[in-house]
Amino acid sequence: MNSNASIVLRKKPNRRGHFPLAIRITKYRKSSYLYIGHYIDIKHWDKNKCRVKKSHENAARINNLLFTKLAETNKQLLELQTEMKDYSAGQIKKELSISEKDSNFFELGDIHLKEVKGNNKYGRYSVDKAYLGHIEKYIKCRKLSYKDLDEAFIRKYMQYLRNTAKVSERTIANHLVFIRLIFNRAIRQGLIDRKFYPFGRDKIVIRFPETGKVGLTREEVKKIEDLKNNLSKEEHHARNVWLFSFYLAGIRIADVLRMRWSDIYDNRIHYTMSKNSKVVSLQLPDKIQKILEDYNADKQSENDYIFPELKLVNPENEKSLFDRSKRGNRVLNSYLKNVARKAGIKKKLTMHIARHSFGNIAGDRIPIQMLQKLYRHSSVTTTIMYQSNFMNRETDKALNSVLDF
Structure with a gap:
């Protein structure tokens, strides 16, 4: 078939003045190029040996890639020749690019x-x-x-x-x-x-480090509840949304902001979790009613959002809902810093801390299976791992029993 492949440095620099590395396929003096995706400064190119010099920080890896691609190209050229297929240099490049694209x-x-x-x-x-x-x-x-x-x-x-x-x-x-x-x-x-496969036993094992989850205590939540006259309008709103989440076992902020008035009936709140599409129904605590009173005057219809963050967003546009919820969370967290300061709370206060706070106060007082239902976890193992951050009563008791002398 009179075709061959070789490693070359193309003389077409990019904006940074670096040149692309490629595999040149030649047939009947016509050439096509398979680019490997790497660019280098010409000072790092060994023209005689057709390889990247050791002066380049990734020389070994790039050279290995070059010679691997060259070997693969020559192998496929040989297969085409064995099959007696008469391809032009451009057609050979197209044939090789298909497998190259799929393996990327x-x-x-x-x-x-x-x-x-x-x-x-x-x-x-x-x-x-x-x-x-x-x-x-x-x-x-x-x-x-x-x-x-x-x-x-x-x-x-x-x-x-x-x-x-x-x-x-x-x-x-x-x-x-x-x-x-x-x-x-x-x-x-x-x-x-x-x-x-690079993962598994005797290879790369993915290990998740233990993380400490900090939640508020009963006394600290009570301080937030008691803050009424010392807050700005924005801080009062942030406090309301935080308490709304906490009272409902730490509902995620994306779901809180999507709550509609129509989701409340039979003294319960019904919604679908945005994270996993699970349908949830929770009894409406009495403390929630006081929060809802602050927003009842702005209700346009039963299908209206309870909180204002998403009111002007097209409910059919999921991207806009996500972006506005993300921005709303960021704004609420900025005001929660002031709420914490005015309440005399030194712990970091964010919307996500509402979930940790519920877990901290629940501790080991509530059966783990019930907490699984409240958290909407798919597996009780997830609940056990999550709640282990807050179940300290037995360890505290054990420690005090040793030091009680």
Whole structure:
């Protein structure tokens, strides 16, 4: 077929003056190029050996990628020749690009993001998009084969997240969960053999660090309840929304802001959780009635939102609802700082702390199965792990029994 492949540095620099690395496919003196997604300064290129010099910080990894791609290209060229297929250089490039595209981690990552967004899971979409963006920033391109995504790569990436990106150990674990998700999907689709799977025993084990959850005490919640005349209008509203969430076992802020007057009937509040679409029905505590009185005058209809944050948003536009809820949460948290200060509370007060506060006060007073129902957890194991942050009575008793002398 008179075709061959070679590694080259193309003479078309990008805006930074760096040149692209590529595999050149030549047939009958006509060439096409498969770009590997990396650009380098020309000073790092060894023209004689057709490889990246050791002076480049990622020389070993890029050279390994180059020679792997060259070997794969030559193998496929040989297969085409064996099949007696007479392709032009451009057609060969197209044929090779199909498999190259399918084996790219970012291709499947983008498909995942599109599906999540299509399902109106904008919270998940925002987080997973950030994970994919971190990987792109780390390797400085959008091409990453699954074979290159091995244990060594992941361990170096963890060091990058820890030392350069300065993220927490919990966030690092979440990054790995995202990578594992896409890798598993690639295995199911036959894009990579399971033997290259970098996770599991004797490989990369994802460990979530223990995190301390801080909640308010009964006395501190009482201080917030007693704050009435010393608050601005905005602070009073933030206090109301926080207490509304707390009184209903720590309903998440996204669900609180979506509450409508029509969700309240038979002295109960009924809603569908935005996180997992579970249908929830809770008895309306008497303390909630006092909060609702503050907003009853602004009710336009039974289908109107109880709280004002989403009143001007098109209820059919999930993206707008998500964005406005996120902004509303940020604004409420800013006013909750003032509420905490005026109440004499030194702990950090945010909307999410309402959920922790309920757990802290519940402690080990309520059966774990009942707490599971109140929290709307799918598994009682999740409830046990969550509540373990607040169940201190037995350990306190044990400690005091030793020191009581």
